[in-house]
Amino acid sequence: MPVVWMLQRVASRLLQRPACGCQAPVLPSRFLGTSPQQIPADANFHSTSFSEADQPRVLITGGLGQLGVGLASFLRKRFGKDNVILSDIRKPPEHVFLSGPFIYSDILDYKNLREIVVNNRVTWLFHYSALLSAVGEANVSLARAVNITGLHNVLDVAEEHGLRLFVPSTIGAFGPTSPRNPTPDLCIQRPRTIYGVSKVHAELMGEYYYYRYGLDFRCLRYPGIISADSQPGGGTTDYAVQIFHDAVKHGRFECNLEPSTRLPMMYIDDCLRATLEVMEAPAESLSMRTYNVNAMSFTPAELAQEVLKHVPEFQITYNVDPVRQAIADSWPMNFDDSNARKDWGWKHDFDLPELVTTMLNFHGSESRVAQAN
Numbered sequence: 001m002p003v004v005w006m007l008q009r010v011a012s013r014l015l016q017r018p019a020c021g022c023q024a025p026v027l028p029s030r031f032l033g034t035s036p037q038q039i040p041a042d043a044n045f046h047s048t049s050f051s052e053a054d055q056p057r058v059l060i061t062g063g064l065g066q067l068g069v070g071l072a073s074f075l076r077k078r079f080g081k082d083n084v085i086l087s088d089i090r091k092p093p094e095h096v097f098l099s100g101p102f103i104y105s106d107i108l109d110y111k112n113l114r115e116i117v118v119n120n121r122v123t124w125l126f127h128y129s130a131l132l133s134a135v136g137e138a139n140v141s142l143a144r145a146v147n148i149t150g151l152h153n154v155l156d157v158a159e160e161h162g163l164r165l166f167v168p169s170t171i172g173a174f175g176p177t178s179p180r181n182p183t184p185d186l187c188i189q190r191p192r193t194i195y196g197v198s199k200v201h202a203e204l205m206g207e208y209y210y211y212r213y214g215l216d217f218r219c220l221r222y223p224g225i226i227s228a229d230s231q232p233g234g235g236t237t238d239y240a241v242q243i244f245h246d247a248v249k250h251g252r253f254e255c256n257l258e259p260s261t262r263l264p265m266m267y268i269d270d271c272l273r274a275t276l277e278v279m280e281a282p283a284e285s286l287s288m289r290t291y292n293v294n295a296m297s298f299t300p301a302e303l304a305q306e307v308l309k310h311v312p313e314f315q316i317t318y319n320v321d322p323v324r325q326a327i328a329d330s331w332p333m334n335f336d337d338s339n340a341r342k343d344w345g346w347k348h349d350f351d352l353p354e355l356v357t358t359m360l361n362f363h364g365s366e367s368r369v370a371q372a373n
Protein backbone atom coordinates (compact mmCIF):
# COMPACT_ATOMS: atom_id res chain seq x y z
CA MET A 1 0.00 0.00 0.00
CA PRO A 2 2.66 2.60 0.88
CA VAL A 3 4.29 1.97 -2.54
CA VAL A 4 1.02 2.71 -4.36
CA TRP A 5 0.58 5.83 -2.27
CA MET A 6 4.11 7.02 -3.12
CA LEU A 7 3.59 6.35 -6.82
CA GLN A 8 0.38 8.36 -6.71
CA ARG A 9 2.18 11.29 -5.12
CA VAL A 10 4.99 11.18 -7.68
CA ALA A 11 2.54 10.95 -10.58
CA SER A 12 0.41 13.70 -9.12
CA ARG A 13 3.47 15.98 -8.89
CA LEU A 14 4.43 15.16 -12.49
CA LEU A 15 0.93 15.91 -13.74
CA GLN A 16 1.05 19.31 -12.06
CA ARG A 17 4.27 20.32 -13.83
CA PRO A 18 3.86 23.04 -16.49
CA ALA A 19 3.38 21.51 -19.93
CA CYS A 20 5.71 24.18 -21.32
CA GLY A 21 8.72 22.69 -19.62
CA CYS A 22 9.46 26.07 -18.01
CA GLN A 23 10.55 26.36 -14.41
CA ALA A 24 8.03 24.65 -12.11
CA PRO A 25 6.70 27.11 -9.58
CA VAL A 26 7.28 26.35 -5.94
CA LEU A 27 4.04 25.86 -4.00
CA PRO A 28 3.74 28.28 -1.12
CA SER A 29 3.46 26.13 2.02
CA ARG A 30 0.12 27.70 3.03
CA PHE A 31 -1.41 26.05 -0.03
CA LEU A 32 0.01 22.58 0.52
CA GLY A 33 -3.15 20.91 1.76
CA THR A 34 -3.29 17.18 2.47
CA SER A 35 -7.01 16.72 2.01
CA PRO A 36 -8.01 13.48 0.25
CA GLN A 37 -9.69 15.65 -2.43
CA GLN A 38 -6.26 16.46 -3.82
CA ILE A 39 -5.97 12.93 -5.16
CA PRO A 40 -8.47 12.87 -8.02
CA ALA A 41 -11.21 10.31 -7.62
CA ASP A 42 -10.74 9.09 -11.20
CA ALA A 43 -6.94 8.83 -10.97
CA ASN A 44 -5.65 5.64 -12.54
CA PHE A 45 -2.01 6.26 -13.20
CA HIS A 46 -1.23 2.70 -14.27
CA SER A 47 -3.69 2.60 -17.14
CA THR A 48 -3.14 6.16 -18.44
CA SER A 49 -1.43 5.89 -21.81
CA PHE A 50 1.27 8.38 -22.82
CA SER A 51 -0.80 9.96 -25.54
CA GLU A 52 -3.68 10.62 -23.14
CA ALA A 53 -1.34 12.04 -20.54
CA ASP A 54 0.25 14.35 -23.13
CA GLN A 55 -3.04 16.08 -23.90
CA PRO A 56 -3.72 19.17 -21.85
CA ARG A 57 -6.62 18.98 -19.42
CA VAL A 58 -8.44 22.23 -20.08
CA LEU A 59 -10.72 24.41 -17.96
CA ILE A 60 -12.56 27.39 -19.47
CA THR A 61 -13.99 29.94 -17.01
CA GLY A 62 -16.90 32.17 -18.01
CA GLY A 63 -17.51 29.71 -20.80
CA LEU A 64 -21.16 30.48 -21.54
CA GLY A 65 -20.49 33.93 -22.98
CA GLN A 66 -19.99 34.92 -26.61
CA LEU A 67 -16.66 33.16 -27.00
CA GLY A 68 -16.49 30.24 -24.56
CA VAL A 69 -18.80 27.70 -26.19
CA GLY A 70 -17.01 28.11 -29.52
CA LEU A 71 -13.64 27.78 -27.78
CA ALA A 72 -14.74 24.57 -26.05
CA SER A 73 -15.91 23.02 -29.28
CA PHE A 74 -12.71 24.09 -31.08
CA LEU A 75 -10.45 22.68 -28.33
CA ARG A 76 -12.47 19.47 -28.01
CA LYS A 77 -11.80 18.73 -31.67
CA ARG A 78 -8.11 18.93 -30.91
CA PHE A 79 -7.78 17.48 -27.41
CA GLY A 80 -10.83 15.24 -27.11
CA LYS A 81 -14.25 16.01 -25.68
CA ASP A 82 -13.55 14.91 -22.13
CA ASN A 83 -10.32 16.88 -21.84
CA VAL A 84 -12.09 20.24 -22.09
CA ILE A 85 -14.31 21.40 -19.23
CA LEU A 86 -16.57 24.37 -19.75
CA SER A 87 -17.59 26.30 -16.63
CA ASP A 88 -19.72 29.29 -15.70
CA ILE A 89 -22.07 30.53 -13.00
CA ARG A 90 -25.07 30.33 -15.34
CA LYS A 91 -27.16 27.32 -16.29
CA PRO A 92 -26.07 25.92 -19.64
CA PRO A 93 -28.56 25.44 -22.48
CA GLU A 94 -29.28 21.79 -23.21
CA HIS A 95 -27.16 21.53 -26.37
CA VAL A 96 -24.13 22.90 -24.48
CA PHE A 97 -24.72 20.66 -21.49
CA LEU A 98 -24.90 17.61 -23.74
CA SER A 99 -21.87 18.57 -25.83
CA GLY A 100 -19.20 17.80 -23.20
CA PRO A 101 -18.19 18.29 -19.55
CA PHE A 102 -19.78 21.31 -17.89
CA ILE A 103 -19.21 22.37 -14.30
CA TYR A 104 -20.31 25.23 -12.03
CA SER A 105 -17.46 27.55 -11.23
CA ASP A 106 -17.59 31.00 -9.66
CA ILE A 107 -14.18 32.61 -10.04
CA LEU A 108 -14.84 34.65 -6.93
CA ASP A 109 -14.87 31.41 -4.93
CA TYR A 110 -11.21 30.52 -4.66
CA LYS A 111 -11.70 27.14 -2.97
CA ASN A 112 -14.23 26.04 -5.56
CA LEU A 113 -11.80 26.97 -8.32
CA ARG A 114 -8.93 25.11 -6.67
CA GLU A 115 -11.07 22.01 -6.10
CA ILE A 116 -12.05 21.91 -9.78
CA VAL A 117 -8.44 22.28 -10.92
CA VAL A 118 -7.22 19.58 -8.54
CA ASN A 119 -10.03 17.06 -8.96
CA ASN A 120 -9.91 17.28 -12.73
CA ARG A 121 -6.12 17.43 -13.05
CA VAL A 122 -6.42 20.65 -15.07
CA THR A 123 -3.21 21.73 -16.83
CA TRP A 124 -4.40 24.58 -19.09
CA LEU A 125 -6.79 27.32 -18.02
CA PHE A 126 -8.55 29.73 -20.38
CA HIS A 127 -9.90 32.53 -18.23
CA TYR A 128 -12.86 34.05 -20.06
CA SER A 129 -15.01 35.34 -17.17
CA ALA A 130 -15.40 39.10 -17.33
CA LEU A 131 -17.82 42.00 -17.45
CA LEU A 132 -17.31 43.73 -20.80
CA SER A 133 -16.94 47.46 -21.46
CA ALA A 134 -20.54 48.72 -21.53
CA VAL A 135 -21.96 46.48 -18.79
CA GLY A 136 -18.86 47.19 -16.72
CA GLU A 137 -19.64 50.93 -16.76
CA ALA A 138 -23.19 50.10 -15.66
CA ASN A 139 -21.95 48.06 -12.67
CA VAL A 140 -18.47 49.15 -11.68
CA SER A 141 -18.29 47.32 -8.34
CA LEU A 142 -19.28 43.99 -9.88
CA ALA A 143 -16.86 44.55 -12.77
CA ARG A 144 -14.11 45.32 -10.29
CA ALA A 145 -14.86 42.14 -8.35
CA VAL A 146 -15.13 39.80 -11.34
CA ASN A 147 -12.40 41.34 -13.49
CA ILE A 148 -9.85 42.08 -10.77
CA THR A 149 -10.53 39.91 -7.68
CA GLY A 150 -11.53 37.01 -9.91
CA LEU A 151 -8.30 37.36 -11.87
CA HIS A 152 -6.28 37.23 -8.63
CA ASN A 153 -7.92 33.91 -7.75
CA VAL A 154 -7.21 32.53 -11.20
CA LEU A 155 -3.57 33.67 -11.09
CA ASP A 156 -3.03 32.10 -7.67
CA VAL A 157 -4.60 28.78 -8.64
CA ALA A 158 -2.64 28.73 -11.89
CA GLU A 159 0.62 29.47 -10.13
CA GLU A 160 0.08 26.95 -7.34
CA HIS A 161 -0.76 24.14 -9.73
CA GLY A 162 1.68 24.92 -12.53
CA LEU A 163 -0.99 25.65 -15.13
CA ARG A 164 -0.51 27.25 -18.50
CA LEU A 165 -2.84 30.26 -18.29
CA PHE A 166 -4.51 32.17 -21.10
CA VAL A 167 -6.17 35.49 -20.25
CA PRO A 168 -7.66 37.54 -23.08
CA SER A 169 -7.10 41.26 -23.03
CA THR A 170 -8.67 43.71 -25.46
CA ILE A 171 -8.38 46.83 -27.58
CA GLY A 172 -10.14 48.33 -24.55
CA ALA A 173 -6.87 48.14 -22.62
CA PHE A 174 -5.84 51.32 -24.47
CA GLY A 175 -7.18 54.82 -23.97
CA PRO A 176 -7.40 58.26 -25.54
CA THR A 177 -3.73 59.03 -24.89
CA SER A 178 -2.54 55.85 -26.64
CA PRO A 179 -1.53 56.12 -30.31
CA ARG A 180 -4.75 55.05 -32.04
CA ASN A 181 -3.85 54.52 -35.67
CA PRO A 182 -2.14 52.12 -35.41
CA THR A 183 -1.78 51.05 -31.77
CA PRO A 184 1.44 49.09 -31.11
CA ASP A 185 1.95 46.44 -28.40
CA LEU A 186 3.99 48.70 -26.20
CA CYS A 187 2.74 52.23 -25.71
CA ILE A 188 0.95 54.36 -23.14
CA GLN A 189 -2.11 52.60 -21.68
CA ARG A 190 -4.50 54.84 -19.78
CA PRO A 191 -7.97 53.38 -20.45
CA ARG A 192 -10.98 55.19 -19.00
CA THR A 193 -13.31 52.24 -18.43
CA ILE A 194 -13.25 49.83 -15.49
CA TYR A 195 -13.06 47.08 -18.11
CA GLY A 196 -9.91 48.56 -19.65
CA VAL A 197 -8.31 49.29 -16.29
CA SER A 198 -8.96 45.70 -15.17
CA LYS A 199 -7.46 44.34 -18.39
CA VAL A 200 -4.27 46.41 -18.07
CA HIS A 201 -4.10 45.08 -14.51
CA ALA A 202 -4.50 41.52 -15.82
CA GLU A 203 -1.72 42.02 -18.39
CA LEU A 204 0.65 43.42 -15.78
CA MET A 205 -0.18 40.88 -13.07
CA GLY A 206 0.15 37.98 -15.48
CA GLU A 207 3.52 39.22 -16.67
CA TYR A 208 4.60 39.82 -13.08
CA TYR A 209 3.71 36.22 -12.15
CA TYR A 210 5.62 35.04 -15.21
CA TYR A 211 8.80 36.88 -14.26
CA ARG A 212 8.44 36.34 -10.50
CA TYR A 213 7.17 32.76 -10.29
CA GLY A 214 7.61 31.30 -13.78
CA LEU A 215 3.84 31.14 -14.41
CA ASP A 216 3.28 30.26 -18.06
CA PHE A 217 1.00 33.26 -18.69
CA ARG A 218 -0.10 33.99 -22.26
CA CYS A 219 -2.32 36.87 -23.29
CA LEU A 220 -3.78 38.19 -26.54
CA ARG A 221 -5.43 41.55 -26.90
CA TYR A 222 -8.49 40.69 -28.96
CA PRO A 223 -10.21 43.22 -31.20
CA GLY A 224 -14.05 43.19 -31.30
CA ILE A 225 -15.03 39.59 -32.01
CA ILE A 226 -17.81 38.79 -34.45
CA SER A 227 -19.64 35.49 -34.11
CA ALA A 228 -22.74 34.09 -35.75
CA ASP A 229 -24.09 31.55 -33.28
CA SER A 230 -23.45 33.33 -29.97
CA GLN A 231 -24.61 36.66 -28.57
CA PRO A 232 -22.21 39.35 -27.35
CA GLY A 233 -22.23 40.08 -23.62
CA GLY A 234 -22.57 43.87 -23.44
CA GLY A 235 -19.60 45.45 -25.17
CA THR A 236 -18.97 48.46 -27.39
CA THR A 237 -18.34 46.38 -30.52
CA ASP A 238 -21.65 44.45 -30.20
CA TYR A 239 -23.21 46.38 -33.09
CA ALA A 240 -20.99 44.47 -35.53
CA VAL A 241 -22.64 41.21 -34.44
CA GLN A 242 -26.26 42.42 -34.23
CA ILE A 243 -26.20 44.08 -37.66
CA PHE A 244 -26.17 40.69 -39.46
CA HIS A 245 -29.05 39.30 -37.48
CA ASP A 246 -31.19 42.40 -38.12
CA ALA A 247 -30.18 42.68 -41.79
CA VAL A 248 -31.46 39.16 -42.48
CA LYS A 249 -34.49 39.31 -40.21
CA HIS A 250 -35.71 42.88 -40.74
CA GLY A 251 -33.69 44.34 -43.64
CA ARG A 252 -32.69 47.25 -41.41
CA PHE A 253 -30.50 48.01 -38.42
CA GLU A 254 -30.27 50.82 -35.87
CA CYS A 255 -26.63 51.37 -34.96
CA ASN A 256 -25.59 52.76 -31.54
CA LEU A 257 -22.24 54.12 -32.81
CA GLU A 258 -21.61 56.95 -35.26
CA PRO A 259 -21.11 55.93 -38.92
CA SER A 260 -17.43 56.91 -38.95
CA THR A 261 -16.35 55.06 -35.78
CA ARG A 262 -13.43 52.89 -36.82
CA LEU A 263 -12.55 49.88 -34.65
CA PRO A 264 -10.41 46.75 -35.09
CA MET A 265 -12.48 43.56 -35.53
CA MET A 266 -12.00 39.82 -36.04
CA TYR A 267 -14.16 36.84 -37.02
CA ILE A 268 -14.47 34.27 -34.23
CA ASP A 269 -12.76 31.45 -36.17
CA ASP A 270 -9.62 33.58 -36.43
CA CYS A 271 -9.87 34.52 -32.74
CA LEU A 272 -10.10 30.90 -31.58
CA ARG A 273 -7.28 29.81 -33.86
CA ALA A 274 -5.04 32.66 -32.62
CA THR A 275 -5.79 31.61 -29.06
CA LEU A 276 -4.81 28.00 -29.62
CA GLU A 277 -1.77 29.00 -31.68
CA VAL A 278 -0.34 31.22 -28.97
CA MET A 279 -1.02 28.53 -26.36
CA GLU A 280 0.81 25.94 -28.45
CA ALA A 281 3.67 28.23 -29.44
CA PRO A 282 7.07 27.13 -28.06
CA ALA A 283 7.94 29.32 -25.07
CA GLU A 284 11.19 30.39 -26.75
CA SER A 285 9.27 31.90 -29.71
CA LEU A 286 7.41 34.32 -27.43
CA SER A 287 9.40 37.52 -27.08
CA MET A 288 6.52 38.95 -25.04
CA ARG A 289 3.65 37.52 -22.99
CA THR A 290 0.94 39.95 -24.19
CA TYR A 291 0.33 40.41 -27.93
CA ASN A 292 -2.02 42.48 -30.06
CA VAL A 293 -3.82 40.35 -32.68
CA ASN A 294 -5.86 41.79 -35.50
CA ALA A 295 -7.66 40.95 -38.70
CA MET A 296 -9.51 44.00 -40.09
CA SER A 297 -10.68 47.45 -39.18
CA PHE A 298 -13.91 49.11 -40.33
CA THR A 299 -16.59 51.68 -39.53
CA PRO A 300 -20.36 51.04 -39.26
CA ALA A 301 -20.82 52.84 -42.61
CA GLU A 302 -18.26 50.60 -44.32
CA LEU A 303 -19.81 47.47 -42.81
CA ALA A 304 -23.27 48.59 -43.95
CA GLN A 305 -21.92 49.13 -47.51
CA GLU A 306 -20.63 45.56 -47.56
CA VAL A 307 -23.94 44.18 -46.22
CA LEU A 308 -25.78 46.15 -48.91
CA LYS A 309 -23.96 44.17 -51.61
CA HIS A 310 -25.81 41.06 -50.39
CA VAL A 311 -29.06 42.56 -49.03
CA PRO A 312 -30.01 45.30 -51.54
CA GLU A 313 -32.98 46.55 -49.47
CA PHE A 314 -30.81 46.93 -46.32
CA GLN A 315 -31.09 50.23 -44.44
CA ILE A 316 -28.98 51.47 -41.54
CA THR A 317 -29.99 54.29 -39.19
CA TYR A 318 -28.04 55.76 -36.27
CA ASN A 319 -29.16 56.32 -32.69
CA VAL A 320 -25.91 56.92 -30.85
CA ASP A 321 -25.44 55.65 -27.30
CA PRO A 322 -23.20 58.29 -25.65
CA VAL A 323 -21.58 55.79 -23.26
CA ARG A 324 -20.56 53.38 -26.02
CA GLN A 325 -19.55 56.22 -28.35
CA ALA A 326 -17.24 57.76 -25.75
CA ILE A 327 -15.66 54.37 -25.16
CA ALA A 328 -15.19 53.68 -28.87
CA ASP A 329 -13.68 57.14 -29.42
CA SER A 330 -10.97 56.31 -26.89
CA TRP A 331 -10.05 52.92 -28.39
CA PRO A 332 -7.60 51.99 -31.18
CA MET A 333 -8.78 52.49 -34.75
CA ASN A 334 -6.18 50.10 -36.13
CA PHE A 335 -4.18 47.52 -34.29
CA ASP A 336 -0.51 46.80 -34.99
CA ASP A 337 -0.07 43.05 -34.51
CA SER A 338 3.30 42.74 -36.28
CA ASN A 339 4.95 41.12 -33.23
CA ALA A 340 2.41 38.26 -33.18
CA ARG A 341 2.96 37.76 -36.92
CA LYS A 342 6.72 37.78 -36.52
CA ASP A 343 7.08 35.71 -33.31
CA TRP A 344 4.59 32.88 -33.71
CA GLY A 345 3.35 33.28 -37.27
CA TRP A 346 -0.06 34.85 -36.67
CA LYS A 347 -2.05 35.30 -39.91
CA HIS A 348 -5.77 36.01 -40.14
CA ASP A 349 -8.03 34.31 -42.71
CA PHE A 350 -11.10 36.57 -42.66
CA ASP A 351 -11.19 40.08 -44.10
CA LEU A 352 -14.35 42.19 -44.35
CA PRO A 353 -15.84 40.57 -47.52
CA GLU A 354 -15.38 36.99 -46.21
CA LEU A 355 -16.71 38.00 -42.80
CA VAL A 356 -19.89 39.49 -44.28
CA THR A 357 -20.53 36.54 -46.61
CA THR A 358 -20.02 34.04 -43.79
CA MET A 359 -22.23 35.89 -41.30
CA LEU A 360 -25.04 36.46 -43.79
CA ASN A 361 -24.93 32.86 -44.96
CA PHE A 362 -25.25 31.66 -41.38
CA HIS A 363 -28.17 33.93 -40.52
CA GLY A 364 -29.78 33.35 -43.91
CA SER A 365 -29.77 29.59 -43.47
CA GLU A 366 -31.00 29.94 -39.87
CA SER A 367 -33.89 32.07 -41.02
CA ARG A 368 -34.75 29.66 -43.87
CA VAL A 369 -34.79 26.79 -41.35
CA ALA A 370 -37.04 28.83 -39.04
CA GLN A 371 -39.43 29.62 -41.91
CA ALA A 372 -39.57 25.98 -43.00
CA ASN A 373 -40.53 24.82 -39.47
Ligand SMILES: NC(=O)c1ccc[n+]([C@@H]2O[C@H](COP(=O)([O-])OP(=O)(O)OC[C@H]3O[C@@H](n4cnc5c(N)ncnc54)[C@H](O)[C@@H]3O)[C@@H](O)[C@H]2O)c1
Pocket (backbone or CB within 6 Å): 061, 062, 063, 064, 065, 066, 067, 068, 088, 089, 090, 105, 106, 107, 108, 127, 128, 129, 130, 131, 132, 146, 150, 168, 169, 170, 171, 221, 222, 223, 224, 225, 226, 231, 232, 233, 234, 235, 237
Ligand atom coordinates in the same frame (compact mmCIF):
# COMPACT_ATOMS: atom_id res chain seq x y z
N1 LIG B 1 -16.23 39.30 -27.24
C1 LIG B 1 -15.30 40.20 -27.60
O1 LIG B 1 -15.46 40.94 -28.57
C2 LIG B 1 -14.05 40.29 -26.79
C3 LIG B 1 -13.04 41.15 -27.23
C4 LIG B 1 -11.88 41.29 -26.46
C5 LIG B 1 -11.71 40.52 -25.33
N2 LIG B 1 -12.70 39.68 -24.94
C6 LIG B 1 -12.50 38.93 -23.71
O2 LIG B 1 -12.78 37.55 -23.92
C7 LIG B 1 -13.38 36.99 -22.76
C8 LIG B 1 -14.69 36.33 -23.15
O3 LIG B 1 -15.51 37.32 -23.71
P1 LIG B 1 -17.04 37.06 -24.01
O4 LIG B 1 -17.41 37.99 -25.11
O5 LIG B 1 -17.33 35.62 -24.17
O6 LIG B 1 -17.70 37.61 -22.66
P2 LIG B 1 -19.22 37.47 -22.19
O7 LIG B 1 -19.58 38.70 -21.44
O8 LIG B 1 -20.08 37.07 -23.32
O9 LIG B 1 -19.13 36.23 -21.18
C9 LIG B 1 -18.51 36.34 -19.92
C10 LIG B 1 -18.97 35.19 -19.06
O10 LIG B 1 -18.43 35.37 -17.75
C11 LIG B 1 -19.34 34.82 -16.85
N3 LIG B 1 -19.12 35.31 -15.48
C12 LIG B 1 -19.51 36.48 -14.92
N4 LIG B 1 -19.20 36.49 -13.61
C13 LIG B 1 -18.59 35.29 -13.34
C14 LIG B 1 -18.06 34.71 -12.17
N5 LIG B 1 -18.10 35.34 -10.98
N6 LIG B 1 -17.53 33.48 -12.24
C15 LIG B 1 -17.48 32.81 -13.42
N7 LIG B 1 -17.99 33.32 -14.56
C16 LIG B 1 -18.54 34.55 -14.52
C17 LIG B 1 -20.71 35.25 -17.39
O11 LIG B 1 -21.74 34.42 -16.86
C18 LIG B 1 -20.50 35.10 -18.87
O12 LIG B 1 -20.99 33.88 -19.36
C19 LIG B 1 -13.54 38.14 -21.76
O13 LIG B 1 -12.48 38.11 -20.85
C20 LIG B 1 -13.44 39.37 -22.61
O14 LIG B 1 -12.91 40.46 -21.92
C21 LIG B 1 -13.85 39.55 -25.63
Ligand SMILES: C[C@@H](O)[C@H](N)C(=O)O
Pocket (backbone or CB within 6 Å): 132, 133, 134, 169, 170, 171, 172, 195, 222, 223, 224, 225, 234, 235, 236, 237, 238
Ligand atom coordinates in the same frame (compact mmCIF):
# COMPACT_ATOMS: atom_id res chain seq x y z
C1 LIG C 1 -13.68 44.85 -27.58
C2 LIG C 1 -14.13 43.97 -26.48
O1 LIG C 1 -13.30 43.92 -25.42
C3 LIG C 1 -15.58 43.85 -26.18
N1 LIG C 1 -16.27 43.32 -27.34
C4 LIG C 1 -16.22 45.17 -25.80
O2 LIG C 1 -16.66 45.84 -26.68
O3 LIG C 1 -16.27 45.48 -24.64
